[in-house]
Amino acid sequence: MSANPHAEHLQELLEGLNEPQREAVTHGEGPLLILAGAGSGKTRVLTHRLAYLVYTDQAQAGEILAITFTNKAASEMRGRVERLLGRSTRGMWLMTFHSACARILRAEAERLGYTRQFTIYDQADARRLTKRCMDAVGIDPKRYTPAAINNQLSAAKNQLLDAETYGQQAGSPFEEMIAEVYRLYERDLLRMNAMDFDDLLFRTVNLLELFEDVRERYAASFRHILVDEYQDTNHAQYRFLQLLVGGGKAPARGERVQLAGHRNLAVVGDDAQSIYSFRNADVRNILDFQQDFPDARVVKLEQNYRSTETILSAANAVIANNRGGISKRLWSELGTGEQIHVRELDDEHAEARFVVGEIERLIDEGASRTEIAVLYRTNAMSRVLEDTLVRREIAYQVIGGTKFYERAEIKDAVAYLSWLANPFDVVSFTRVANSPRRGLGQTSLGRIVAHSATVGVSVWEAAAAPDQIPGLGTAAVKALRRFMGTMEELRVLAGMPAPDGRDSGEETSQGVPVGDLLQAVLAQTGYVEALEAERTIEAQGRIENLEQLVEVGHEFDATAEAAQDTLDVFLQQIALVADADTRSDDEGLVTLMTLHNAKGLEYPTVFIVGCEDGVFPHSRALDEGGLEEERRLFYVGITRAMRLLYLTRARRRAVFGAQTYGLPSRFLAEIPAALTDREDEPVIVRSAALAGAGTGSAAARELAYARATSWSGGSGGGASADRSARGGGAQTSFRLGEDVVHAAFGEGVVTALEPHGVIVVRFAGDGAERKLMAELAPVSRRS
DNA sequence: ATCCTGATTTTTTTT
DNA sequence: AAATCAGGAT
Numbered sequence A: 001m002s003a004n005p006h007a008e009h010l011q012e013l014l015e016g017l018n019e020p021q022r023e024a025v026t027h028g029e030g031p032l033l034i035l036a037g038a039g040s041g042k043t044r045v046l047t048h049r050l051a052y053l054v055y056t057d058q059a060q061a062g063e064i065l066a067i068t069f070t071n072k073a074a075s076e077m078r079g080r081v082e083r084l085l086g087r088s089t090r091g092m093w094l095m096t097f098h099s100a101c102a103r104i105l106r107a108e109a110e111r112l113g114y115t116r117q118f119t120i121y122d123q124a125d126a127r128r129l130t131k132r133c134m135d136a137v138g139i140d141p142k143r144y145t146p147a148a149i150n151n152q153l154s155a156a157k158n159q160l161l162d163a164e165t166y167g168q169q170a171g172s173p174f175e176e177m178i179a180e181v182y183r184l185y186e187r188d189l190l191r192m193n194a195m196d197f198d199d200l201l202f203r204t205v206n207l208l209e210l211f212e213d214v215r216e217r218y219a220a221s222f223r224h225i226l227v228d229e230y231q232d233t234n235h236a237q238y239r240f241l242q243l244l245v246g247g248g249k250a251p252a253r254g255e256r257v258q259l260a261g262h263r264n265l266a267v268v269g270d271d272a273q274s275i276y277s278f279r280n281a282d283v284r285n286i287l288d289f290q291q292d293f294p295d296a297r298v299v300k301l302e303q304n305y306r307s308t309e310t311i312l313s314a315a316n317a318v319i320a321n322n323r324g325g326i327s328k329r330l331w332s333e334l335g336t337g338e339q340i341h342v343r344e345l346d347d348e349h350a351e352a353r354f355v356v357g358e359i360e361r362l363i364d365e366g367a368s369r370t371e372i373a374v375l376y377r378t379n380a381m382s383r384v385l386e387d388t389l390v391r392r393e394i395a396y397q398v399i400g401g402t403k404f405y406e407r408a409e410i411k412d413a414v415a416y417l418s419w420l421a422n423p424f425d426v427v428s429f430t431r432v433a434n435s436p437r438r439g440l441g442q443t444s445l446g447r448i449v450a451h452s453a454t455v456g457v458s459v460w461e462a463a464a465a466p467d468q469i470p471g472l473g474t475a476a477v478k479a480l481r482r483f484m485g486t487m488e489e490l491r492v493l494a495g496m497p498a499p500d501g502r503d504s505g506e507e508t509s510q511g512v513p514v515g516d517l518l519q520a521v522l523a524q525t526g527y528v529e530a531l532e533a534e535r536t537i538e539a540q541g542r543i544e545n546l547e548q549l550v551e552v553g554h555e556f557d558a559t560a561e562a563a564q565d566t567l568d569v570f571l572q573q574i575a576l577v578a579d580a581d582t583r584s585d586d587e588g589l590v591t592l593m594t595l596h597n598a599k600g601l602e603y604p605t606v607f608i609v610g611c612e613d614g615v616f617p618h619s620r621a622l623d624e625g626g627l628e629e630e631r632r633l634f635y636v637g638i639t640r641a642m643r644l645l646y647l648t649r650a651r652r653r654a655v656f657g658a659q660t661y662g663l664p665s666r667f668l669a670e671i672p673a674a675l676t677d678r679e680d681e682p683v684i685v686r687s688a689a690l691a692g693a694g695t696g697s698a699a700a701r702e703l704a705y706a707r708a709t710s711w712s713g714g715s716g717g718g719a720s721a722d723r724s725a726r727g728g729g730a731q732t733s734f735r736l737g738e739d740v741v742h743a744a745f746g747e748g749v750v751t752a753l754e755p756h757g758v759i760v761v762r763f764a765g766d767g768a769e770r771k772l773m774a775e776l777a778p779v780s781r782r783s
Numbered sequence B: 001a002t003c004c005t006g007a008t009t010t011t012t013t014t015t
Numbered sequence C: 001a002a003a004t005c006a007g008g009a010t
Helices: A007-014 A019-026 A042-055 A071-085 A097-112 A123-137 A146-158 A163-168 A173-191 A197-210 A212-221 A235-245 A309-319 A348-364 A379-391 A408-421 A426-432 A442-455 A459-464 A474-494 A514-524 A527-534 A537-559 A566-575 A619-623 A627-638 A686-695 A698-714 A719-727
Strands: A032-036 A064-067 A093-095 A119-121 A194-196 A224-227 A265-269 A297-301 A341-347 A372-376 A396-398 A590-594 A603-608 A641-655 A658-661 A739-742 A746-754 A758-763 A769-773 A779-781
Touching (some): A007 A019, A007 A042, A042 A265, A071 A093, A093 A097, A097 A197, A097 A212, A123 A173, A123 A194, A123 A426, A146 A197, A163 A173, A194 A197, A197 A212, A408 A426, A408 A474, A408 A527, A474 A514, A514 A537, A527 A537, A537 A566, A603 A627
Parallel strands (some): A119 A194, A341 A641, A603 A641
Antiparallel strands (some): A641 A658, A739 A746, A739 A779, A746 A758, A758 A769
């Protein structure tokens, strides 16, 4: 080792790492599992390991595949590795699963019957196509939404089940129906030379399974593979890795022996932070890693360098309520720090005012806006916060929500490019053909698409010969001819070959740069003109968005490495950007985002708003038995905070425009009161009360009641009046939204007042609403 | 074909 | 509250 010319650098690379970190960084060949608790220096280990592998010549940059969860994380990591190495990491595959697969597929697509210009459909496109297939099968759209059906398809794909296999093992009429949609859906995607997000993984796995030479080539070219956030990988991703490194679970169908390979796979993750099961992530991937690779070296990172001990204690206490998992106990040396601030506000507006007020105070005290993040469960909750921030003139950024690339005008512009690149792309064609309005309505478009399918040519070819299309009116023929004239000009400009192969064999001419092409598209199709004609503020905003997109195009042109395939690469890049990738951390902005988007990030001050049962944990997660995952999400949220943590809850909140009354999140009660500054002790009667209600056991009811009374009595203050009222049998006057406790049902909240002394209470235990006679029921005011 | 209007639905979370 | 959708009028 001392002979290594980089010995000094090596020293530097390992300096400042603790023992387990160093072990992970310097691990040589063979499987490696890094169990990295929150804030334990995971990214540091990953970047140092990447640099170490290159430095010690265990791998060239180009022989490493490093998977991150977002493109943003990838580019940050690349920057850090380059700083460590002191040179470029060009050639290193440092990207998301989806980007890596798209890249492989673009090189190999012909083997699977696609062209390298295949279009990537996002979720909205996929749902639209699903709906079309549902209509074709004749499914009642009232009973099943395209989103729900598409989720089923997505789940199947993530399990690597194709339509045929899925159909064979369908065990219910429902599954038969799904299978039918699935068959159509797959057929259409292939016809359209398009893939959805799940296909990127699925098709890559197909490719590697079907073509041994391809598999061998990629397996040999990636001598080391590293995967971040391994707890959130799904089965398709697991199989992809298995095909590249060898080893892993029992051989798949048709495989005689276990796959051979170098098995140089290092995975990093934390099962306590697995929060993507709704996306078919399977936490067993990380839990079973040691079974998959019995000789794996396992490194646990438990020292936290991020949060105060108070925050960590809260996180540990919360996650302890989950069953199972790999045990680890985070600790830190950063001192006790401040208590966790817990606040209850009247409604979401008051909550927002409180949060923004605290932000103002912190800024006055010298904090920077970049040090503050506000986290919420659902995107819709950002609105009130934004309103308040705007009013108080605090600069902020929202991550997620309506993404830039999901705006209609952006999707339209991109669809024009997609169709130019991929003449089979029906979804883009139908999106673009009548936007701006050209007099080509649904009926005409339907005829064009149907004709292309019958004749077996691309939509482009079908549309290029309007008079061949049966049933098309003269007006439509004329409109289409004019439209296709424009598109032909643009096609030449783009340097794309004629779809009918007229000049195949010729060298594909070099197209103009993407930014210029985009500009030409927007001008020549009349898209911008139509927007200008609207003369509304809205349209003006859209034009500005489009200008921004053109700017993105120009930037792409300026940095494009090879002049080849630029349009495809640009489209692929756009299809796979996540909104998390647009986060900026140097512009003096307060950051607003969902808890999911906060994964992997840290902030000195964190607010988690909406800590109410039904909001967080989310009611739909509760219905589907996803409580533990919600808790992990809460754990993720808590552990984002370095020094200050605020948890807020609104007694009343508008959901779908209607007022709802929510109980405090059950997670709040899981934080030891001593760690917080809340004045009133949380009343934990829920489980006991529910047990009592369920079994009808009088003793359990007594117990729940006794605990509830003594606890609320213990909170001091004006408890005595309440107690006497309760002791007298019942309290008779209640207000809307009041927190109450019932002897058998436990905690609840008054959601309605009815005549004749009847109140409606929703209970925390089972979420059910019950009508009670205020005078007679054993119910009383809480707190 | 297009536009308008009232009804219905939407909100988990995302590559 | 906002967005999308279906159905009907123009």
